[in-house]
Amino acid sequence: MNFELSNEQQDIVSAARKFAEGEFQDRAEEFDRNESFDEAIFKKAADLGFVGVFIKEKYGGVGMGIFDANLIMEEFNVVDPGIAITIATSAFGAEVIQEFGTEEQKNRYLPPLVTGEAIMGTALTESDAGSDLAAARTSAVKEGDEWVINGSKIFISNGIRANYLLCFVRTDPDNNDRHRRHSMVMVETDRSGFKANPLKGKLGIRASETAELSFDDVRVPCSNLVGELGNGFAQATYLFNYNRIGAAAQAVGIARAALEESIKYVKQRIVFGAPLASFQATQFKIADMFTWIQAGRNLYYEAAWKIDQGIIDHKLIAAAKSFCGQMAVKCADMALQMHGGYGYYSEYKVQRLYRDAKITEIYEGTTEIEKIIMARALLS
Numbered sequence: 001m002n003f004e005l006s007n008e009q010q011d012i013v014s015a016a017r018k019f020a021e022g023e024f025q026d027r028a029e030e031f032d033r034n035e036s037f038d039e040a041i042f043k044k045a046a047d048l049g050f051v052g053v054f055i056k057e058k059y060g061g062v063g064m065g066i067f068d069a070n071l072i073m074e075e076f077n078v079v080d081p082g083i084a085i086t087i088a089t090s091a092f093g094a095e096v097i098q099e100f101g102t103e104e105q106k107n108r109y110l111p112p113l114v115t116g117e118a119i120m121g122t123a124l125t126e127s128d129a130g131s132d133l134a135a136a137r138t139s140a141v142k143e144g145d146e147w148v149i150n151g152s153k154i155f156i157s158n159g160i161r162a163n164y165l166l167c168f169v170r171t172d173p174d175n176n177d178r179h180r181r182h183s184m185v186m187v188e189t190d191r192s193g194f195k196a197n198p199l200k201g202k203l204g205i206r207a208s209e210t211a212e213l214s215f216d217d218v219r220v221p222c223s224n225l226v227g228e229l230g231n232g233f234a235q236a237t238y239l240f241n242y243n244r245i246g247a248a249a250q251a252v253g254i255a256r257a258a259l260e261e262s263i264k265y266v267k268q269r270i271v272f273g274a275p276l277a278s279f280q281a282t283q284f285k286i287a288d289m290f291t292w293i294q295a296g297r298n299l300y301y302e303a304a305w306k307i308d309q310g311i312i313d314h315k316l317i318a319a320a321k322s323f324c325g326q327m328a329v330k331c332a333d334m335a336l337q338m339h340g341g342y343g344y345y346s347e348y349k350v351q352r353l354y355r356d357a358k359i360t361e362i363y364e365g366t367t368e369i370e371k372i373i374m375a376r377a378l379l380s
């Protein structure tokens with residue numbers, strides 16, 4: 001593996017950074033405060049080709065590999081994690097359609113995501129089934145040529161914005177293998193019996209929308225089944241491989257922002273008659289942050305590069321996700337500490353980063369779940 005980015009990759013990085021600085025920077029604090037988002041930013045992102053970048057050319061996208069796609073993810077997150085994740089998750093789950101869907105489903109669902117005409121989300125989590133996804137109870141029962149869906153989902157990104165949601169539903173509750181009890185079904189959000197309520201009051205990434213969903217006899221045609229019946233858990237795992245790297249890249253972006261803010265601040269803040277930067281205790285923090293960011297980036301680069309070569313290394317993906325999440329939380333904490341009392345107030349970006357960082361330890365598999373994955377692989 002070559003650690004130098006090619007000219008083309010460097011162009012991707014600078015285009016992403018330029019877009020994020022131009023569009024997000026001045027609105028980030030407002031969106032965070034109001035838990036809101038301006039769809040015009042998403043439309044511009046789509047116009048410039050930043051949405052669904054992994055979608056193949058034949059379905060309207062540019063067919064980027066996971067490595068290149070996450071260069072954009074990292075750059076967007078340096079500028080603002082809430083807006084970054086809103087744009088990134090606007091095609092959340094399209095990876096599953098592209099891999100497991102029928103040609104008809106690919107042609108129907110993928111092109112409008114790239115142009116920004118449609119938004120997609122993925123609904124896995126339930127109130128009693130988060131880390132233990134196989135415990136999900138939302139049911140889909142076949143009646144004639146339709147699936148009838150009943151149940152609820154929680155913490156669903158884009159639950160309200162989305163035009164369609166990839167839903168993890170229980171289709172075979174009596175199967176002896178609990179990982180074969182579920183399937184994936186596409187649900188258009190204008191179907192009768194579907195409701196989405198916003199969940200406000202998040203700690204961080206407050207520009208992004210999260211909702212709880214209810215399904216009350218929601219009927220979808222049988223042709224909305226994605227992939228093979230009973231293969232839902234495997235499809236969710238497939239999606240996690242991609243999105244755990246996305247969460248790791250997000251964490252590296254947040255940690256970089258924490259370092260950038262800290263460097264600026266410690267050079268100008270005078271304490272005991274000297275810049276904060278001149279004290280060794282400060283220098284050690286800056287050096288540690290730099291080291292951890294490099295280590296985290298190398299982990300996710302390698303995991304992503306391997307996926308692009310067709311190698312799925314579950315324990316490496318889990319290592320990247322868990323290390324980067326913990327690292328971002330630690331870097332954001334150190335950045336706030338270096339800012340002293342000022343960092344505790346919302347005018348300083350580090351306060352937002354401190355709150356935003358925590359999500360990278362929770363979604364796409366908590367730090368503990370990632371460690372379980374690694375330990376199982378190492379000890380088996």
Ligand SMILES: Cc1cc2nc3c(=O)[nH]c(=O)nc-3n(C[C@H](O)[C@H](O)[C@H](O)COP(=O)(O)OP(=O)(O)OC[C@H]3O[C@@H](n4cnc5c(N)ncnc54)[C@H](O)[C@@H]3O)c2cc1C
Pocket residue numbers: 121122123124125127129130131132154155156157158202210359362363364365366367368369372
């Ligand atoms: C802002 C936000 C956006 C989200 N977006 C989506 C989305 O778009 N789609 C979606 O489907 N879900 C989404 N989620 C849900 C997210 O993936 C879950 O919250 C996450 O998987 C954890 O599940 P849980 O909240 O039920 O926690 P739990 O599973 O109840 O875990 C609670 C704690 O117990 C620990 N734990 C669990 N099992 C074990 C074990 N075996 N050993 C040791 N410790 C354990 C966990 O690590 C955690 O610390 C989102 C969540 C948030 C907060």
